[in-house]
Amino acid sequence: MAERISIAGLTKVYPGGSHALRDVALDVAPGTFVVLLGPSGSGKTTLLRCLAGIERITSGRIAIGAATVAEGRMHVPPDKRDLSMVFQDYALWPHLTVRDNVAFALRRRRLSRDEARTRAADMLERVGLGALTGRYPNELSGGEQQRVALARALVADTSLILCDEPLSNLDADLRERMRVEISSLVREATTTTVYITHDQAEAFALADRVGVLESGRIVQEGTPEEIYTRPATPFVARFTGLSGELPVIIRGPAGDGIFEVEPTGPARIRPFHARGQRDSVTVGTALLMIRPAGVQLCAVHTGEHHLAGVVADVAFRGRGYEHAIDIPGNGRLTGVYSGVRAARGENVGLRLDAGGCHLFPGGEAAGSGPPEPALAAGVA
């Protein structure tokens, strides 16, 4: 049966004083697929390991269902938490066959050996490995090993499944196929799932809810749509995909969380609208964060553009072209989509859409140079 996860005031300090988690609070409804998203060192793996019981918490409380599994010095060991886990390296025991690897997870169900093997074989059949039950892990491909790890996590019908970046070791094509399999198999099991990743596209594709971690804190939690359309902080906006950043001047509110803004510098053509939180942005200078979906390329002569720029680079992406546009005096926007190819060095116009433009207090862009590729490769 799926269980609720409640985490309150969770702090983890490693010997040596390094703070991995700081006052983390998270509430996961039963049966929810929650993805914890964050860069390396943000504490997501530590949080998962604390949930699993592999790490002891320093302070705070973790409850799975009605049972508190960690609070202060109280610590329920991993084998008593009724959960299962898919590891980053799969952690398949190399001396056990595929069937025995999966059947191992049924020991806590106290089934007979034959029944455990039958259930393991059934589960392997479901993940498409029915013909490989007698093989050893080293005789399987990466994708097959991943399926065995998934079968092991699913077979015991635990109340909670934890996934530690399970797709990070797979190539791009296999990763996409395994993502779909994980999503459908885990949802069929109607269990609560906590999944960690540093890939925002993977997070948005899989999650019912997303928690974004920064320096050991959950800085925003919500549905993928909420995270994407209303990033709470510049960090969340940057980590979930940006085309670029511009310093702007807020002219005034235009209703319903929309503000009229005007870029600084010689590239400005005319004011446009952007989204901002009424209590955090005021008239004056601000930082505009532009999603790839919030900017469109248009010809200068149409007069529909808000900004002018020069094409620095163009990349064919199958469905169209992504351009890197230099904004005179204001750095560069990347991933600017157009169905038509613009030539390098060509003067172009940029039309900005309020839905993809987010305002934050402050007027300095993160950098005058081009943004990091990982930030630019957003969810279009």
Add this chain to the structure above:
Amino acid sequence: MTVPPDTVPVPEATGTPRPGLHGRRAALRGRPAMWRLGKPMFWLLLIFFILAPCACFLALAVSPRLFSQGPQWFTLSYLHQTFTGATAVAVANSLWVSCAAAALGLAIGFPIAWLAGRTTLPGRRWAAGGMWLVLLLPSWLPALGWERLVQADGVMYRAGLNLPFVTHAIMGPFGVVLLLGLRSVPFSFLAVTAALAGLGQEFEDAARVHGASRIEAMRLIVPMLAPAIWSALAIGFAESVSDFGVAATLAYNSHFPLATYALYQDIGNFPPSFELAAGTGWLLVGAVALPLALQARALRGRSYQMLSGRSRQAVRRQLSRRGTAAAVAGVTLFYLVALGVPGFGAVSASLLGDYGGSFSLTLVNYRAVLHQAGLIGPLERSLIYGAVTASITMVGGFTAAWLLAQRKSKSTRILDFMLLAAVALPSVVFGAGYIFAYNLPIMSRLGINLYQTTTLLIIAYSASSLPTNARVLVGAVSQLQPSLKDAARAHGAGALLAWARGVLPVVSRPLTMAWLLTFCGVFLELPLSQLLYAPGSPPASVAIEDNLSNYHFGVGMAQSVLAVGLALLAVMVVLGGYRLIAPPGWRRIGGTARG
């Protein structure tokens, strides 16, 4: 595309040929020819100095007529003789003692490896580092230390400690098993340490989160160390069965015959029986090869490979106060028995006069060693032998390792097998093979009169060290990327400079370590020295043995202590020299990362 240097296309000259181009073309044409000659030459040397002597010696056991040593073209009678009488007793002793020693080595080495690798044991670095000292020390040295300590007229009795039960225990099968077992500990330690390093924490974590208690998780994890456990047992057994140091000292003086010494006696007795020695050689080779082959067969087709770049480093278990005390006491006891007690025995024996029963300490033995040419000479000689052999072997080992690291072909497979077989070959069989082969009349007819010369001893040292050296270097050489050298060539460096820039920095540290390994091994080597030394020029180990067998215990032990001191000094000089001379960039390669 990478173009091998010897097939670099030379651009056609246009107009007037530039000066030197002709010479460059000639060099390019000449190099493959040199290469074509060099490779068979290397093979010829390997066959002549490693394969042929041992093969001839072993073939003698079944076909004496082949070497004009008897009337039979084919006979099994010599092999049959090894299963009867004193040889059979010695072989049986060797087998059971080696089994026990391998088990003892694992029983001690496994927990120390686990404590050093997976717990917060205080001084764990020292515990791990000390293993190299146990490994590098020739087995006859601790054996002599123990012997001089507990013998009836030894240090213990002269100090007033009358403990006959200790004497009886050490001077007998128990002592032999103990010493060979302690010698096996480093092999178990290194095998288990390597396996533990590759055993990521996630395997235990996976067991725990899927319902296994701590003990159940351990039961699941330990079989994953099976390759290491099998390796440790097989190597421990092979090392013990082929050991000559303990067999020639403690076991011989305890009237507990072992096979290696029986083989030595077959050759040394008058008249010598090379045929019977060859029969014993077959048994020794079989006894060494069988467990190694079984180990390989047991693990074939089953990959326990778990080390990946992303494996989570295992968490060190915090030992309780009582656990820490017990662990420290256990590890200290091991080093005390393996090094401390024999070291004390050797040093104290070297400070006692040979005659009289008193326990008055004196430096007379050291004065004698340092001032008499006949006593210090062997040490100086061994230093030179060690340095020369280590240098020859370093070049040969690198060449062999380089050949092994090439694309797998039939010749590299044969070389690989030959070197592995040679590693497993007991030194005493190797030495006996040399005596036999270089005494054959055909050698004189060919003008090869090497028997009883220092040259043959150095060749034997080099040939016996080369297989181990090549195995040590093959790892580093395999990691050499051809692109390193190619990049240097592409950016204008000549062949020699490209090698110095692209290859030498990467292999300099492993080459230094291989040099030291050979040097230490040869400096105090016993079986080959005993069998092949040139009359009048005994190396250190032979001189020490001679002194001890002539009851000059004090002088012999003083030579032993000075020899160990000299070996340690040489290691420090070489390592210190490398640190001073090698550019900082070279020292970083292969070093451990901080943090």
